[in-house]
Amino acid sequence: MQDTKVVRQISAMDGRERERLRQFVRSPYFNRHAATSKLLDFILKELGKTKPKLEEARAQDAVKGTGTDQKLNDLLSGLMKLINRFFAVEQLQSEAxxxxxxxxxxxxxxxxxxxxxxxxxxxxxxxxxxxxxxxxxxxxxxxxxxxxxxxxxxxxxxxxxxxxxxxxxxxxxxxxxxxxxxxxxxxxxxxxxxxxxxxxxxxxxxxxxxxxxxxxxxxxxxxxxxxxxxxxxxxxEPDDKSYYERMLYYLDDGFEYLPLRHQKDIYIFASNYCIARVRKEPEYLKELMNLYRRVLQNGIIYEKDEISEYDYKNIVTLGSATGEFDWTERFIEENRERLPAPKRDNAYALNKARFLYSLGRLDEAAQLLVTVTDSDVVYHLARVILEVRIAYDQQDQEYTLNLLETFRLYVRRNRKMSTKDKRSYINYTRFTKSLVNLKHQKDFMARSAYTKKLAALHTTVEETELVVERNWLLTESKE
Known part of the structure; x- marks a missing residue:
């Protein structure tokens, strides 16, 4: 019974929504079947416990004495219909x-x-x-x-x-x-x-x-x-900046004239516009930073007082890249508790480690990365890439190569990654291994030979369609 649609729907509700559902189901206008109300009471009581016991036999016992001979599956079906109607009434009340x-x-x-x-x-x-x-x-x-x-x-x-x-x-x-x-x-x-x-x-x-x-x-x-x-x-027409400037108006003076969902759209499209312009005009990095400041101040970046792990990461990355170190560190700490609870510890540790890395505090960054768990593929990939960067900067060739080989095997065997993503990460491991070995051999080969091999690697990275960390590889392979 734990995996029934009814239990999954009720499990997703917070305490207030569950109480409203209880009142709805008890209303004789919507429901006159006492057994259905008893079944809901049983489910709500069990879901309030640390370890719910939602066995079918216990549920059947809970509805005894209501004068019904309906089977449990029929009662669950009836309760699901009431939940659907409850959602409709809730939505009706939310629309202006x-x-x-x-x-x-x-x-x-x-x-x-x-x-x-x-x-x-x-x-x-x-x-x-x-x-x-x-x-x-x-x-x-x-x-x-x-x-x-x-x-x-x-x-x-x-x-x-x-x-x-x-x-x-x-x-x-x-x-x-x-x-x-x-x-x-x-x-x-x-x-x-x-x-x-x-x-x-x-x-x-x-x-x-x-x-x-x-x-x-x-x-x-x-x-x-x-x-x-x-x-x-x-x-x-992205080259006509007047359109973007009008979008900014709706994040400033015109902010109050749009409903929340339209405000969020303005923010998303304005930030994407800045990201797309950065390659041609690097000054848009600071424009993007100012945009993030706006939406942090007016609050539309938050959803029910939470900030998404992706916005959190983007702001930390951008703040570090633009040298806004004091501001970025305050942002990291002030918004830690606003991260979604299931991802909070990982998101905080990984992004704080990235920030410390940008300051050159490699040992502190490495220590923080140890606390990042690998239950999520995305976090595992990000953690290892940063570990490789740290080991590379510390010129620890053996450890860097070991990390890369373990990482390559992980990517190749992972069944949750798409073929395209796998190719991107495997290319990254291949190019990074070549870069590490070449840098290690620099003092043992002729200058002209070293320059030629480094230039060839740079060109290969540039021409390869699928590769993560391309900018870092291009920077490190540029003589």
Missing amino acids: FREEVLTLKRTKELHRYKLLDNRGKRLDTKVAKHKFRDADTHLAAYEWKNINGYLQGETNRTDTREMQAMLNHLDRFYLVEKLRHACQLTANMMMLSTHYELLFLEPILAYLDSEDGQNLLKSGKEPSIDAYYHILMSLR
């Missing part, structure tokens, strides 16, 4: 306008037109006062105007205001969603060589580039449309 719209639809079906008019005016007021002009806002307004416009048309066909409002909200809903998806899928096509038919996108961009479209964007009344338009154009 959904409950009002559904109320209006039901009121229309019941022909209660006086109540419909009253509730509709309340929704109009709520939409007008709502701080965001995102897709959800326009969709809610469109659905109400769709109801009311046709009702009013039955008595006065010459009054076009409601129907025109309906069309305006529908168009703006479509523009926000079309541009949002176009941004995501354009980035996907650029990174993964995929292809999507983005029907109507070119006419939309032609309209937004026209006088009417520019007036819409510059009016300040549709910030979500404006934000996604500039994200998309930064992908299509």
Whole structure:
């Protein structure tokens, strides 16, 4: 029973969500089967223990005395249906306008037109006062105007205001969603060589580039449309920096005009823009650093007060690379407890070791790496690569070569890595072994021969398609 869908779903809930589920299942409107409530009580009680005992026999005993002859599987199936309905109700309450719209639809079906008019005016007021002009806002307004416009048309066909409002909200809903998806899928096509038919996108961009479209964007009344338009154009025309600068506006002065999910999109696309520009313009490293400072200050980098291990790593790496050592060390320590609990110790130890390595404190970095566990492939790969760097810098040829050979065997035998990743890491071990041996032989061969072999290695690394740590290898093989 431990692996049933019901138990997995409830296990993923926090304490407050479990209590809301208990109240939901006990409500006679949604559930009148006492055995189902008893089964949920049993599951919740066991999941509250350090070592839950969720055997089927114990569950069956828990529902005795409820007057049911249903089998346990039937009760679990019924409970799962209630959990699904509970999720729907929870989601309904989390969406700003959904409950009002559904109320209006039901009121229309019941022909209660006086109540419909009253509730509709309340929704109009709520939409007008709502701080965001995102897709959800326009969709809610469109659905109400769709109801009311046709009702009013039955008595006065010459009054076009409601129907025109309906069309305006529908168009703006479509523009926000079309541009949002176009941004995501354009980035996907650029990174993964995929292809999507983005029907109507070119006419939309032609309209937004026209006088009417520019007036819409510059009016300040549709910030979500404006934000996604500039994200998309930064992908299509990266050399025009005005699009990126407008994205920055929505991380500063225009921050409060976008809902959280749109703010996060702005941050992700702006940071990716900086990363893509770094190769051509290294000064974008500092731009990226300033961007991270912004999102740390306004808080959108955090998800439920947690920072992802990847953002944590990127900030530590960038702070070290740009020489922001004091700031980076404060960031490492201040955000340690904000890392996801299951990965916290590994993420902290690995990134603190990387930081110490950047300061040249090799022994301290090596000692910290010992605490990184290898339960996760990603952490194992990162730990060994840093160990190799430390041993290489300490000119310990034998230990470096031993690490590389053990690492090569680990990669070759690993079943969780893709063929592409395996090739990248095996190429890394091969090139690094050549580099270590060549550096060791430097004092024992003619200068011209050494230079020639080093240049050949540099060229090979440069021309090889799949290799991790390419920049480090190129730097070390450059005479």
